[in-house]
Amino acid sequence: MTAAATLHYDYLRQVVFSLSCNVLDPSHDYLFETRLARLLRHQGMTQLEELVERLRERHNPELERAVAEAMTINETSFFRDLRPFELLRKELLPQIVKARQSNRTLRIWSAACSTGQETYSLAMLVREMNPALVGWNVQIEGTDLACAMVERARAGRYNRIEINRGLPARYVVRFFEHEGEEWVVKTELRDLCRFRSLNLCKPPLPFTGHFDVILLRNVMLYLSWETRRDLMRSVHRLLAPDGILMLGSVEQPVEEEMWQSVLAGGTCYFRPKSTG
Ligand SMILES: C[S@@+](CC[C@H](N)C(=O)[O-])C[C@H]1O[C@@H](n2cnc3c(N)ncnc32)[C@H](O)[C@@H]1O
Incomplete structure:
Protein backbone atom coordinates (compact mmCIF):
# COMPACT_ATOMS: atom_id res chain seq x y z
CA MET A 1 0.00 0.00 0.00
CA THR A 2 1.34 3.46 -0.87
CA ALA A 3 1.97 6.10 1.80
CA ALA A 4 -0.77 8.26 0.23
CA ALA A 5 -3.31 5.43 0.50
CA THR A 6 -2.37 4.91 4.16
CA LEU A 7 -2.99 8.59 4.82
CA HIS A 8 -6.40 8.42 3.14
CA TYR A 9 -7.38 5.47 5.31
CA ASP A 10 -6.08 7.23 8.44
CA TYR A 11 -8.18 10.23 7.57
CA LEU A 12 -11.32 8.15 6.94
CA ARG A 13 -10.81 6.30 10.21
CA GLN A 14 -10.66 9.64 12.02
CA VAL A 15 -13.86 10.80 10.33
CA VAL A 16 -15.63 7.61 11.39
CA PHE A 17 -14.35 7.87 14.94
CA SER A 18 -15.35 11.51 15.34
CA LEU A 19 -18.91 10.81 14.16
CA SER A 20 -19.73 7.37 15.56
CA CYS A 21 -16.88 6.64 18.00
CA ASN A 22 -16.41 3.36 16.12
CA VAL A 23 -12.79 2.25 16.16
CA LEU A 24 -11.82 0.68 12.86
CA ASP A 25 -8.83 -1.59 12.85
CA PRO A 26 -6.27 -0.69 10.14
CA SER A 27 -6.14 -4.39 9.21
CA HIS A 28 -9.69 -3.90 7.89
CA ASP A 29 -8.94 -0.87 5.74
CA TYR A 30 -9.92 -2.85 2.64
CA LEU A 31 -13.53 -2.54 3.87
CA PHE A 32 -13.58 1.15 2.96
CA GLU A 33 -13.55 0.21 -0.72
CA THR A 34 -16.59 -2.06 -0.51
CA ARG A 35 -18.63 -0.18 2.07
CA LEU A 36 -18.15 3.23 0.50
CA ALA A 37 -18.67 2.09 -3.11
CA ARG A 38 -22.33 3.13 -3.13
CA LEU A 39 -21.64 6.47 -1.54
CA LEU A 40 -18.93 7.14 -4.13
CA ARG A 41 -21.37 6.34 -6.94
CA HIS A 42 -23.98 8.70 -5.45
CA GLN A 43 -21.38 11.42 -5.26
CA GLY A 44 -20.35 10.81 -8.87
CA MET A 45 -16.89 9.66 -7.79
CA THR A 46 -14.88 6.60 -8.70
CA GLN A 47 -11.98 6.70 -6.22
CA LEU A 48 -11.74 6.93 -2.44
CA GLU A 49 -9.07 9.62 -2.98
CA GLU A 50 -11.71 11.92 -4.47
CA LEU A 51 -13.91 11.44 -1.44
CA VAL A 52 -11.06 12.16 0.94
CA GLU A 53 -10.12 15.29 -1.01
CA ARG A 54 -13.74 16.51 -0.88
CA LEU A 55 -13.89 15.90 2.86
CA ARG A 56 -10.57 17.66 3.42
CA GLU A 57 -11.52 20.64 1.23
CA ARG A 58 -14.21 21.89 3.54
CA HIS A 59 -16.25 20.76 6.50
CA ASN A 60 -19.22 18.81 5.13
CA PRO A 61 -21.20 17.34 8.05
CA GLU A 62 -23.66 15.52 5.79
CA LEU A 63 -20.95 13.73 3.83
CA GLU A 64 -18.96 12.92 6.97
CA ARG A 65 -22.07 11.42 8.51
CA ALA A 66 -22.77 9.37 5.39
CA VAL A 67 -19.23 7.96 5.57
CA ALA A 68 -19.59 7.08 9.26
CA GLU A 69 -22.99 5.44 8.71
CA ALA A 70 -21.78 3.46 5.72
CA MET A 71 -18.96 2.03 7.84
CA THR A 72 -21.24 0.69 10.59
CA ILE A 73 -21.78 -3.07 10.85
CA ASN A 74 -25.52 -3.66 10.80
CA GLU A 75 -25.61 -7.43 11.14
CA THR A 76 -28.70 -8.52 13.09
CA SER A 77 -31.52 -11.06 13.12
CA PHE A 78 -34.77 -11.84 14.90
CA PHE A 79 -34.22 -13.41 18.35
CA ARG A 80 -30.47 -13.26 17.78
CA ASP A 81 -28.65 -15.81 19.98
CA LEU A 82 -32.10 -17.04 21.15
C1 LIG B 1 -24.07 -5.30 14.77
S1 LIG B 1 -25.43 -4.21 14.88
C2 LIG B 1 -26.25 -4.86 16.30
C3 LIG B 1 -27.75 -4.88 16.13
C4 LIG B 1 -28.49 -5.56 17.27
N1 LIG B 1 -28.29 -4.88 18.51
C5 LIG B 1 -28.11 -7.02 17.38
O1 LIG B 1 -27.40 -7.39 18.33
O2 LIG B 1 -28.48 -7.80 16.51
C6 LIG B 1 -24.62 -2.75 15.53
C7 LIG B 1 -25.44 -1.49 15.33
O3 LIG B 1 -24.84 -0.46 16.14
C8 LIG B 1 -25.02 0.76 15.48
N2 LIG B 1 -24.06 1.73 16.01
C9 LIG B 1 -22.72 1.79 15.83
N3 LIG B 1 -22.21 2.84 16.49
C10 LIG B 1 -23.23 3.47 17.10
C11 LIG B 1 -23.34 4.63 17.92
N4 LIG B 1 -22.26 5.37 18.22
N5 LIG B 1 -24.56 4.99 18.36
C12 LIG B 1 -25.66 4.25 18.05
N6 LIG B 1 -25.62 3.15 17.28
C13 LIG B 1 -24.42 2.76 16.80
C14 LIG B 1 -24.80 0.44 14.02
O4 LIG B 1 -25.39 1.37 13.16
C15 LIG B 1 -25.41 -0.96 13.90
O5 LIG B 1 -26.72 -0.92 13.38
Whole structure:
Protein backbone atom coordinates (compact mmCIF):
# COMPACT_ATOMS: atom_id res chain seq x y z
CA MET A 1 0.00 0.00 0.00
CA THR A 2 1.34 3.46 -0.87
CA ALA A 3 1.97 6.10 1.80
CA ALA A 4 -0.77 8.26 0.23
CA ALA A 5 -3.31 5.43 0.50
CA THR A 6 -2.37 4.91 4.16
CA LEU A 7 -2.99 8.59 4.82
CA HIS A 8 -6.40 8.42 3.14
CA TYR A 9 -7.38 5.47 5.31
CA ASP A 10 -6.08 7.23 8.44
CA TYR A 11 -8.18 10.23 7.57
CA LEU A 12 -11.32 8.15 6.94
CA ARG A 13 -10.81 6.30 10.21
CA GLN A 14 -10.66 9.64 12.02
CA VAL A 15 -13.86 10.80 10.33
CA VAL A 16 -15.63 7.61 11.39
CA PHE A 17 -14.35 7.87 14.94
CA SER A 18 -15.35 11.51 15.34
CA LEU A 19 -18.91 10.81 14.16
CA SER A 20 -19.73 7.37 15.56
CA CYS A 21 -16.88 6.64 18.00
CA ASN A 22 -16.41 3.36 16.12
CA VAL A 23 -12.79 2.25 16.16
CA LEU A 24 -11.82 0.68 12.86
CA ASP A 25 -8.83 -1.59 12.85
CA PRO A 26 -6.27 -0.69 10.14
CA SER A 27 -6.14 -4.39 9.21
CA HIS A 28 -9.69 -3.90 7.89
CA ASP A 29 -8.94 -0.87 5.74
CA TYR A 30 -9.92 -2.85 2.64
CA LEU A 31 -13.53 -2.54 3.87
CA PHE A 32 -13.58 1.15 2.96
CA GLU A 33 -13.55 0.21 -0.72
CA THR A 34 -16.59 -2.06 -0.51
CA ARG A 35 -18.63 -0.18 2.07
CA LEU A 36 -18.15 3.23 0.50
CA ALA A 37 -18.67 2.09 -3.11
CA ARG A 38 -22.33 3.13 -3.13
CA LEU A 39 -21.64 6.47 -1.54
CA LEU A 40 -18.93 7.14 -4.13
CA ARG A 41 -21.37 6.34 -6.94
CA HIS A 42 -23.98 8.70 -5.45
CA GLN A 43 -21.38 11.42 -5.26
CA GLY A 44 -20.35 10.81 -8.87
CA MET A 45 -16.89 9.66 -7.79
CA THR A 46 -14.88 6.60 -8.70
CA GLN A 47 -11.98 6.70 -6.22
CA LEU A 48 -11.74 6.93 -2.44
CA GLU A 49 -9.07 9.62 -2.98
CA GLU A 50 -11.71 11.92 -4.47
CA LEU A 51 -13.91 11.44 -1.44
CA VAL A 52 -11.06 12.16 0.94
CA GLU A 53 -10.12 15.29 -1.01
CA ARG A 54 -13.74 16.51 -0.88
CA LEU A 55 -13.89 15.90 2.86
CA ARG A 56 -10.57 17.66 3.42
CA GLU A 57 -11.52 20.64 1.23
CA ARG A 58 -14.21 21.89 3.54
CA HIS A 59 -16.25 20.76 6.50
CA ASN A 60 -19.22 18.81 5.13
CA PRO A 61 -21.20 17.34 8.05
CA GLU A 62 -23.66 15.52 5.79
CA LEU A 63 -20.95 13.73 3.83
CA GLU A 64 -18.96 12.92 6.97
CA ARG A 65 -22.07 11.42 8.51
CA ALA A 66 -22.77 9.37 5.39
CA VAL A 67 -19.23 7.96 5.57
CA ALA A 68 -19.59 7.08 9.26
CA GLU A 69 -22.99 5.44 8.71
CA ALA A 70 -21.78 3.46 5.72
CA MET A 71 -18.96 2.03 7.84
CA THR A 72 -21.24 0.69 10.59
CA ILE A 73 -21.78 -3.07 10.85
CA ASN A 74 -25.52 -3.66 10.80
CA GLU A 75 -25.61 -7.43 11.14
CA THR A 76 -28.70 -8.52 13.09
CA SER A 77 -31.52 -11.06 13.12
CA PHE A 78 -34.77 -11.84 14.90
CA PHE A 79 -34.22 -13.41 18.35
CA ARG A 80 -30.47 -13.26 17.78
CA ASP A 81 -28.65 -15.81 19.98
CA LEU A 82 -32.10 -17.04 21.15
CA ARG A 83 -31.18 -17.69 24.84
CA PRO A 84 -31.45 -14.07 26.05
CA PHE A 85 -34.91 -13.87 24.50
CA GLU A 86 -35.97 -17.21 25.96
CA LEU A 87 -34.85 -16.00 29.36
CA LEU A 88 -36.78 -12.77 28.95
CA ARG A 89 -39.88 -14.65 27.85
CA LYS A 90 -39.88 -17.34 30.51
CA GLU A 91 -38.46 -15.56 33.53
CA LEU A 92 -37.43 -11.92 33.38
CA LEU A 93 -40.39 -10.22 31.71
CA PRO A 94 -42.95 -12.02 33.93
CA GLN A 95 -40.91 -10.94 37.00
CA ILE A 96 -40.83 -7.32 35.89
CA VAL A 97 -44.50 -7.28 35.00
CA LYS A 98 -45.29 -8.58 38.49
CA ALA A 99 -43.11 -5.86 40.02
CA ARG A 100 -44.81 -3.12 37.96
CA GLN A 101 -48.42 -3.99 38.83
CA SER A 102 -48.92 -0.70 40.65
CA ASN A 103 -47.92 1.72 37.87
CA ARG A 104 -48.65 -0.63 34.93
CA THR A 105 -45.84 0.80 32.83
CA LEU A 106 -43.17 -1.17 31.02
CA ARG A 107 -40.27 0.55 29.25
CA ILE A 108 -37.76 -1.29 27.09
CA TRP A 109 -34.88 0.11 25.05
CA SER A 110 -33.24 -1.66 22.15
CA ALA A 111 -30.12 0.50 21.81
CA ALA A 112 -28.32 0.05 18.46
CA CYS A 113 -31.34 -1.69 16.95
CA SER A 114 -30.03 -1.75 13.36
CA THR A 115 -32.92 -2.72 11.02
CA GLY A 116 -35.31 -3.40 13.88
CA GLN A 117 -35.35 -7.18 14.26
CA GLU A 118 -34.20 -6.96 17.90
CA THR A 119 -36.87 -4.38 18.73
CA TYR A 120 -39.66 -6.33 17.07
CA SER A 121 -38.46 -9.54 18.76
CA LEU A 122 -38.98 -7.79 22.09
CA ALA A 123 -42.37 -6.53 20.95
CA MET A 124 -43.43 -10.08 20.05
CA LEU A 125 -42.52 -11.30 23.53
CA VAL A 126 -44.48 -8.46 25.07
CA ARG A 127 -47.54 -9.06 22.87
CA GLU A 128 -47.44 -12.74 23.80
CA MET A 129 -47.89 -11.74 27.43
CA ASN A 130 -51.39 -10.47 26.75
CA PRO A 131 -53.91 -10.38 28.34
CA ALA A 132 -51.63 -9.66 31.33
CA LEU A 133 -50.61 -6.30 29.81
CA VAL A 134 -53.97 -5.05 28.57
CA GLY A 135 -54.38 -1.43 29.66
CA TRP A 136 -50.65 -1.05 30.38
CA ASN A 137 -48.45 1.71 29.07
CA VAL A 138 -45.82 -0.25 27.13
CA GLN A 139 -43.04 1.62 25.34
CA ILE A 140 -40.34 -0.09 23.30
CA GLU A 141 -37.70 2.29 21.98
CA GLY A 142 -35.46 1.27 19.09
CA THR A 143 -32.54 3.57 18.37
CA ASP A 144 -29.55 3.44 16.05
CA LEU A 145 -26.90 5.82 14.80
CA ALA A 146 -27.57 5.07 11.15
CA CYS A 147 -30.61 6.91 9.74
CA ALA A 148 -30.96 4.40 6.90
CA MET A 149 -31.23 1.57 9.45
CA VAL A 150 -33.79 3.48 11.50
CA GLU A 151 -35.89 4.06 8.38
CA ARG A 152 -35.79 0.36 7.57
CA ALA A 153 -36.72 -0.51 11.14
CA ARG A 154 -39.63 1.92 11.03
CA ALA A 155 -40.84 0.45 7.73
CA GLY A 156 -40.81 -3.04 9.31
CA ARG A 157 -40.48 -4.78 5.92
CA TYR A 158 -38.31 -7.87 5.70
CA ASN A 159 -37.30 -10.17 2.85
CA ARG A 160 -37.39 -13.94 2.84
CA ILE A 161 -33.80 -14.34 4.04
CA GLU A 162 -34.35 -11.99 6.97
CA ILE A 163 -37.60 -13.70 7.94
CA ASN A 164 -35.97 -17.12 7.74
CA ARG A 165 -33.24 -16.10 10.18
CA GLY A 166 -34.41 -16.90 13.70
CA LEU A 167 -38.11 -16.19 13.42
CA PRO A 168 -40.32 -19.12 14.49
CA ALA A 169 -43.13 -19.87 12.02
CA ARG A 170 -45.83 -19.17 14.62
CA TYR A 171 -44.58 -15.60 14.97
CA VAL A 172 -44.46 -15.08 11.21
CA VAL A 173 -48.10 -16.13 10.97
CA ARG A 174 -49.23 -14.09 13.94
CA PHE A 175 -47.27 -10.85 13.57
CA PHE A 176 -46.48 -10.41 9.84
CA GLU A 177 -48.41 -9.84 6.65
CA HIS A 178 -47.08 -11.26 3.42
CA GLU A 179 -46.89 -8.56 0.73
CA GLY A 180 -45.34 -9.61 -2.56
CA GLU A 181 -41.73 -10.59 -1.86
CA GLU A 182 -41.78 -9.15 1.65
CA TRP A 183 -43.23 -9.66 5.10
CA VAL A 184 -44.53 -6.57 6.86
CA VAL A 185 -44.87 -6.14 10.61
CA LYS A 186 -48.52 -5.94 11.68
CA THR A 187 -49.86 -2.82 13.36
CA GLU A 188 -50.28 -4.53 16.74
CA LEU A 189 -46.50 -4.91 16.89
CA ARG A 190 -45.57 -1.66 15.22
CA ASP A 191 -47.75 0.30 17.66
CA LEU A 192 -45.57 -0.81 20.56
CA CYS A 193 -42.33 0.40 18.98
CA ARG A 194 -40.84 3.81 18.39
CA PHE A 195 -37.72 4.18 16.28
CA ARG A 196 -35.35 7.11 16.10
CA SER A 197 -31.80 7.97 15.24
CA LEU A 198 -29.51 8.31 18.24
CA ASN A 199 -25.75 8.38 18.71
CA LEU A 200 -25.03 6.45 21.90
CA CYS A 201 -21.68 8.17 22.24
CA LYS A 202 -22.86 11.77 22.25
CA PRO A 203 -24.25 12.41 25.71
CA PRO A 204 -26.59 13.35 27.18
CA LEU A 205 -28.89 10.58 26.01
CA PRO A 206 -32.35 12.08 25.38
CA PHE A 207 -34.34 10.04 27.89
CA THR A 208 -35.95 10.83 31.18
CA GLY A 209 -36.96 8.30 33.79
CA HIS A 210 -35.91 4.68 33.86
CA PHE A 211 -36.04 1.70 31.56
CA ASP A 212 -36.98 -1.72 32.88
CA VAL A 213 -34.98 -3.59 30.26
CA ILE A 214 -32.12 -2.37 28.08
CA LEU A 215 -30.60 -4.38 25.25
CA LEU A 216 -27.22 -2.97 24.29
CA ARG A 217 -26.03 -5.80 22.14
CA ASN A 218 -23.21 -6.13 19.65
CA VAL A 219 -22.30 -2.47 19.50
CA MET A 220 -19.82 -1.95 22.35
CA LEU A 221 -17.33 -4.17 20.58
CA TYR A 222 -16.83 -1.37 18.03
CA LEU A 223 -16.13 1.28 20.67
CA SER A 224 -13.01 2.34 22.54
CA TRP A 225 -12.59 1.53 26.23
CA GLU A 226 -13.31 5.15 27.27
CA THR A 227 -16.43 5.34 25.11
CA ARG A 228 -17.69 2.04 26.51
CA ARG A 229 -17.08 3.22 30.05
CA ASP A 230 -19.03 6.47 29.52
CA LEU A 231 -21.84 4.68 27.71
CA MET A 232 -22.14 2.06 30.45
CA ARG A 233 -22.36 4.83 33.07
CA SER A 234 -25.22 6.44 31.14
CA VAL A 235 -26.95 3.08 30.80
CA HIS A 236 -26.54 2.50 34.54
CA ARG A 237 -28.28 5.83 35.25
CA LEU A 238 -31.12 5.02 32.84
CA LEU A 239 -31.86 1.55 34.19
CA ALA A 240 -34.40 1.04 36.98
CA PRO A 241 -32.75 -0.21 40.21
CA ASP A 242 -34.33 -3.64 39.56
CA GLY A 243 -33.89 -3.35 35.78
CA ILE A 244 -32.10 -5.70 33.41
CA LEU A 245 -29.27 -5.08 30.99
CA MET A 246 -28.41 -7.51 28.23
CA LEU A 247 -25.17 -7.23 26.29
CA GLY A 248 -23.91 -9.17 23.28
CA SER A 249 -22.47 -12.61 23.99
CA VAL A 250 -18.86 -11.36 23.73
CA GLU A 251 -19.43 -8.08 25.60
CA GLN A 252 -18.86 -7.21 29.25
CA PRO A 253 -19.59 -4.12 31.35
CA VAL A 254 -16.46 -2.00 31.68
CA GLU A 255 -16.59 -1.13 35.37
CA GLU A 256 -17.64 -4.52 36.62
CA GLU A 257 -18.07 -3.30 40.20
CA MET A 258 -21.14 -1.32 39.04
CA TRP A 259 -22.97 -4.43 37.85
CA GLN A 260 -24.14 -7.72 39.22
CA SER A 261 -23.82 -10.38 36.55
CA VAL A 262 -26.40 -13.13 36.70
CA LEU A 263 -26.03 -16.48 34.93
CA ALA A 264 -29.35 -17.99 33.95
CA GLY A 265 -30.90 -19.90 31.08
CA GLY A 266 -27.50 -20.60 29.51
CA THR A 267 -26.81 -16.88 29.14
CA CYS A 268 -25.83 -13.88 31.23
CA TYR A 269 -27.53 -10.61 32.08
CA PHE A 270 -26.68 -7.69 34.36
CA ARG A 271 -28.39 -5.80 37.14
CA PRO A 272 -27.22 -2.34 38.20
CA LYS A 273 -25.61 -2.17 41.63
CA SER A 274 -26.36 0.86 43.73
CA THR A 275 -23.43 3.28 43.44
CA GLY A 276 -24.43 5.13 46.62
C1 LIG B 1 -24.07 -5.30 14.77
S1 LIG B 1 -25.43 -4.21 14.88
C2 LIG B 1 -26.25 -4.86 16.30
C3 LIG B 1 -27.75 -4.88 16.13
C4 LIG B 1 -28.49 -5.56 17.27
N1 LIG B 1 -28.29 -4.88 18.51
C5 LIG B 1 -28.11 -7.02 17.38
O1 LIG B 1 -27.40 -7.39 18.33
O2 LIG B 1 -28.48 -7.80 16.51
C6 LIG B 1 -24.62 -2.75 15.53
C7 LIG B 1 -25.44 -1.49 15.33
O3 LIG B 1 -24.84 -0.46 16.14
C8 LIG B 1 -25.02 0.76 15.48
N2 LIG B 1 -24.06 1.73 16.01
C9 LIG B 1 -22.72 1.79 15.83
N3 LIG B 1 -22.21 2.84 16.49
C10 LIG B 1 -23.23 3.47 17.10
C11 LIG B 1 -23.34 4.63 17.92
N4 LIG B 1 -22.26 5.37 18.22
N5 LIG B 1 -24.56 4.99 18.36
C12 LIG B 1 -25.66 4.25 18.05
N6 LIG B 1 -25.62 3.15 17.28
C13 LIG B 1 -24.42 2.76 16.80
C14 LIG B 1 -24.80 0.44 14.02
O4 LIG B 1 -25.39 1.37 13.16
C15 LIG B 1 -25.41 -0.96 13.90
O5 LIG B 1 -26.72 -0.92 13.38
